[in-house]
Amino acid sequence: MRFDIITTLPRLLDSPFGDSILKRAIQKQRVEVHVHDLRQYATDKHRTTDDYAFGGGAGMVMLIEPIDRCIQKLKSERPYDDVIYMSPDGELFNQRMANELSLRQNLILLCGHYKGVDERVREHLITKEISIGDYVLSGGELAAAVVADAVIRLLPGVLSDETSALTDSFQDNLLAPPVYTRPANYCGWPVPDILLSGHQAKIEAWRHEKAVERTRQRRPGLLDGVKTD
Ligand code: SAH
Secondary structure: OEEEEEEOOHHHHOOOOOOHHHHHHHHOOOOEEEEEEHHHHOOOOOOOOEEEOOOOOOOEEEOHHHHHHHHHHHHHHOOOOEEEEEEEEEEEOOHHHHHHHOOOOEEEEEOOEOOOEOHHHHHHOOOEEEEOOOOOOOEOHHHHHHHHHHHHOOOOOOOOOOOHHHHOOOHHHOOOOOOOOOOOEEOOEEOOHHHHOOOHHHHHHHHHHHHHHHHHHHOHHHHOOOOOO
């Protein structure tokens, strides 16, 4: 799988992809992440990527031309499954969408800034819009990193324990059960006996029960359609 992220602030994306699981995924060639500096696609000598809004009002608007040039160049090199604009009014990102995107080959993520992009970018160049939550960030870079992270950790061979992503929250519409590690008793706070019993089937049943219990308490809406007994 390949991500192409278009941004005016490429350095903001250095650290999310430069550490830990995502860094190793790139090194192991499970995924390619290419960050494109939109300024390189600006046509004037000041490398302008934004301008005042027609009709006035506060805040700059990102120009369509550099964005179009960058997207067309990428599209001339390979086909893309989706050209995604990160936007607070886009479709709300969730685990189901992460699962779907993890089956794609090539994705473009466009990061906005200031007031966002000229509406004609959204009308003509974008095929999908994603929001990571009902709040406004100053730029799309952190949102793009969130989406890429959630997707990349689902790709085969990225997590060291292949089953690990499957037992995380939201897979199967359940939150994850509690987990414990050593010591078995910390200052009189013991780990549940069942986890030390060695009965794998009973442990799995306990985990399922706890996952259902936690989901019922915290996110009951997720339980519709989940087998809870
Ligand atoms: N004026 C716009 C907000 C622009 S915020 C509005 O009110 O809708 C600047 C940029 O940050 C956006 O173009 C988008 O790329 C990004 N952004 C902000 N909040 C986001 C969110 N919740 N999810 C995804 N991207 C977001």
